Amino acid sequence: MIRLLNIEFKKLFNSKYFWVLSALFTLFLIAVPIIINIFIGEVDKSQMTPQGKILVQQFSLFYFKDIWQNLTYIYKLGSVMLAFIVVISITTEYNYKTIKQNIIDGLSKKEFILSKIYMILSISIIVTILVGIIVLLSGFFWSKIVDFNIIVENIYFLGFYFLYIFNFLLFSLVIGMLIKKSGIAIAFIIFYVVLIEPIISGIFTYVLEIKWLSSFFPVNGVLKIIPNPFSKVLLKTTINSDTLPIFVTIFYIIFYIFISYILIKKRDL
Amino acid sequence: MNKIVLSINGLTKDYKKVKALDNLTLEIKKGTTFGLLGPNGSGKSTTLGMLLSVINPTSGDFSWFETGKSHKERKRIGAILEGPNFYENMSAYKNLEIVAKIKSVEKSYINEVLKKVNLYERKDDKFKTYSLGMKQRLSIASALLGDPEVLILDEPTNGLDPQGIADIRELIIKIGESGKTIILASHLLDEVQKVCSEFAVLRKGKLIHQGRVDSEFSETIIVEIGSNNLSQLEDIIKKNENFISLKHSKNFLEVKFREKTDINSISLYLYENKVILTHLLTVKKNLEHQFLEILKEK
Numbered sequence: 001m002i003r004l005l006n007i008e009f010k011k012l013f014n015s016k017y018f019w020v021l022s023a024l025f026t027l028f029l030i031a032v033p034i035i036i037n038i039f040i041g042e043v044d045k046s047q048m049t050p051q052g053k054i055l056v057q058q059f060s061l062f063y064f065k066d067i068w069q070n071l072t073y074i075y076k077l078g079s080v081m082l083a084f085i086v087v088i089s090i091t092t093e094y095n096y097k098t099i100k101q102n103i104i105d106g107l108s109k110k111e112f113i114l115s116k117i118y119m120i121l122s123i124s125i126i127v128t129i130l131v132g133i134i135v136l137l138s139g140f141f142w143s144k145i146v147d148f149n150i151i152v153e154n155i156y157f158l159g160f161y162f163l164y165i166f167n168f169l170l171f172s173l174v175i176g177m178l179i180k181k182s183g184i185a186i187a188f189i190i191f192y193v194v195l196i197e198p199i200i201s202g203i204f205t206y207v208l209e210i211k212w213l214s215s216f217f218p219v220n221g222v223l224k225i226i227p228n229p230f231s232k233v234l235l236k237t238t239i240n241s242d243t244l245p246i247f248v249t250i251f252y253i254i255f256y257i258f259i260s261y262i263l264i265k266k267r268d269l
Numbered sequence: 270m271n272k273i274v275l276s277i278n279g280l281t282k283d284y285k286k287v288k289a290l291d292n293l294t295l296e297i298k299k300g301t302t303f304g305l306l307g308p309n310g311s312g313k314s315t316t317l318g319m320l321l322s323v324i325n326p327t328s329g330d331f332s333w334f335e336t337g338k339s340h341k342e343r344k345r346i347g348a349i350l351e352g353p354n355f356y357e358n359m360s361a362y363k364n365l366e367i368v369a370k371i372k373s374v375e376k377s378y379i380n381e382v383l384k385k386v387n388l389y390e391r392k393d394d395k396f397k398t399y400s401l402g403m404k405q406r407l408s409i410a411s412a413l414l415g416d417p418e419v420l421i422l423d424e425p426t427n428g429l430d431p432q433g434i435a436d437i438r439e440l441i442i443k444i445g446e447s448g449k450t451i452i453l454a455s456h457l458l459d460e461v462q463k464v465c466s467e468f469a470v471l472r473k474g475k476l477i478h479q480g481r482v483d484s485e486f487s488e489t490i491i492v493e494i495g496s497n498n499l500s501q502l503e504d505i506i507k508k509n510e511n512f513i514s515l516k517h518s519k520n521f522l523e524v525k526f527r528e529k530t531d532i533n534s535i536s537l538y539l540y541e542n543k544v545i546l547t548h549l550l551t552v553k554k555n556l557e558h559q560f561l562e563i564l565k566e567k
Contacts (some may be wrong), residue, residue: 007370013360092356101354104321105371105411106344269323 004115005122012119017088025081029130032074033138035061062142065154070142071135071228072161076226079165080177080190082127086120090176098233099269117257120169128162159209160225163249167222170256177263193219221248271298275320280329282474282557289315291474292329297452297467299418302445304461304482305454307433307471313454314351316471317423322350326418334418343513344372347412348421353404357397361388361407364396365414368485374415382410385466386440409437410418419450426460436448460520470563478563489513489528492535495521495548505542521548 012018040062047066062070101258102112135158172189179185201214214220224245271448275297282290290312297303305313318324319513320331321343333342355364364378383389386406391399399407405425412420422441426434445451456462461468462482496502504513505520511530516523526535530552539546 003370003373007367010363010370012357014356014363016358096357097351097354098356100323100350102371103323103340104343104348104350105368106340106346106373107371108340109322111340143483266325268318268325 001114001118004111005118008115008119009122012089013087015088015092018085021081021085025078026130027125028078028081029075029134032071033134036062037142061269062138064139064146064151066229067135067139067143068154068157069226071138072131072157073226073229075131075161076164076223080193081169082123082165082169083189084152084186085123086116086169086172087176087189088182089119090116090173091180091182091185092181094177096181097269102193103269110261113260116173117170117260120164124166124169125163127165128158130163132158150231157226160246163253164222164225167249167256170253170260174256174259174262174263177260188211215244216248218252221245222252225249271300273297274299274301275331275333275452276335277320277331278329279329280316280319280331282312282319282324282325288474290319290471293471293476295469295476295479297450299450300448301467302441302451302465304465304468305452305471306456306458306461306468308456311471312474313456313471314405314423315474316319317348317350317421317452317454321346321350321421323350344415345417346419346421347414347417347461348423349408349412349425350421350423352427353408355407356448358395358527359440360393360395360448361399361410362392364407365411366539368411368414372415378414378416382413385413387436394523401428405429405433405437409440415445417449418445418476419452421452421454422457423454426455426457435549439544470560490530491523491525491534491552493518493523493548493552494535494539494546495546496546502539502544505539505544509538513529523552 093102099112103109107115132155133241139151139230141176143151172185173187175192176182176185179188195218197217199218201217204210204213215224225248227242273296275295277293277295280290280293281288293312293316303483303519305316309315315324318360319326320333320338322338322340332338334345336342355361356367359367361383362379362485365383366376369376369379380392381387383392386409388403388406388410391403396404396407409422409425412422418472425441427439429437439461441451441453445464445466451464453461453464465482468477494506496503499517499522503515504524506515506524509526509530511523511527512528515525532549536546
């Protein structure tokens with residue numbers, strides 16, 4: 001595993017895309033709490049009605065325990081930058097035929113795909129740790145209560161965030177392997193997430209009235225692993241903790257690993 | 270007895286419409302410089318691709334070093350297949366670092382092979398800044414990394430200028446002399462002839478000829494000999510010490526002799542054996558011509 005990671009990170013560290021996208025993503029992680037803080041400050045100063053101000057406070061954006069869900073929910077949006085890293089990493093191998101050369105030089109096909117999966121796993125772990133640190137720092141900075149039990153009460157959202165990222169990056173790997181051209185693969189991922197799946201899921205939910213089906217879709221079903229925390233306040237609905245998205249996410253993780261292995265095994269390079 | 274480095278048994282690759290390789294059976298012994306000869310599209314690269322596990326065979330089997338065909342065997346082989354494949358934005362040195370990691374060999378080999386192909390001075394330049402000749406040389410350096418037991422070279426002189434071609438051939442000959450097994454695929458007959466000791470000819474995925482380079486393509490002379498009794502002539506001519514092979518033509522035999530002999534001594538030999546000739550002619554044939562003839566046969 002160390003040898004494969006070593007090979008993979010040697011490739012990554014020499015790619016300028018990796019550094020640019022990593023820097024952008026880190027910037028995004030840091031910018032989110034800062035921007036929210038400015039927004040809340042503005043609300044306090046504004047001429048808003050007291051009820052309005054209370055509503056904003058109810059978001060309890062920076063308070064433990066809700067901060068875990070609030071921030072990881074927003075951070076899901078940035079994952080597309082990490083997806084680019086994965087897509088470029090795999091499509092480059094196809095475009096320059098270095099995947100072929102790696103196999104010729106003595107990597108087994110299984111080792112090759114494992115090196116990509118290990119890379120994705122490492123990125124997911126590192127990003128999760130980074131998010132964890134930022135959430136903790138933000139929480140400590142703004143929270144009124146710093147009781148240990150409350151701090152860690154919702155920390156499991158970090159675990160969900162990890163599953164979400166790991167799943168989404170594996171999805172990007174498979175798309176990259178199928179499409180092989182980085183630009184088209186990236187465009188496809190964006191279109192699929194914002195257009196194709198919502199339309200299909202809309203058809204099933206509202207036209208055909210098969211409402212349960214969209215919970216099993218690869219994007220929609222997985223996104224629900226961190227539900228929208230703001231609807232709790234706005235719609236006054238209680239979120240019943242649903243375990244289905246966790247199983248859907250884990251299912252797709254296994255599915256993508258399996259598919260990527262089959263793809264590399266069966267295809268001629 | 271020389272050890273068998275590679276044995277291929279009935280290897281076949283079907284694409285949708287064409288049989289890229291049809292039932293190839295072949296054995297290559299240790300220390301051989303083996304030429305795989307054939308026109309473009311004859312199945313050479315498909316064969317090598319399967320032997321290196323980047324193409325899945327439709328049927329048939331092969332085995333390296335009599336032990337198998339996994340990545341463990343591939344680590345003992347240095348190979349280039351259809352042109353140089355490297356990471357464009359990385360330097361030659363960094364590219365070879367990755368190869369060294371994959372092959373699990375010491376980094377210390379890298380400078381050594383770069384010097385061997387005269388790229389040491391340019392080792393820190395990005396691969397994409399290299400000329401075609403330099404890229405080709407880097408791929409040979411990469412194949413040499415870790416001192417592999419077998420070298421596989423697919424059209425190693427493709428696209429090179431005459432000096433580049435000469436350099437690379439010299440390098441291959443030197444490596445071959447050091448006792449390594451080399452498998453060289455080429456559509457150029459004189460390349461195979463200059464570099465290889467054994468060869469096989471592929472055409473449309475079929476193995477149509479196999480032999481030793483020195484006996485087939487060494488400087489031979491071909492003589493047309495005719496007499497009134499061709500079968501008697503055939504018996505006698507086959508006993509000549511310089512005889513290699515013969516072909517029947519309408520009124521005469523086309524006989525191939527070793528270079529040592531000449532038309533005078535053949536004439537004398539037949540006279541001594543009481544053969545009366547009706548026809549005697551030396552035919553000059555260049556190697557390319559012989560190759561085309563092999564392709565035409567069958």
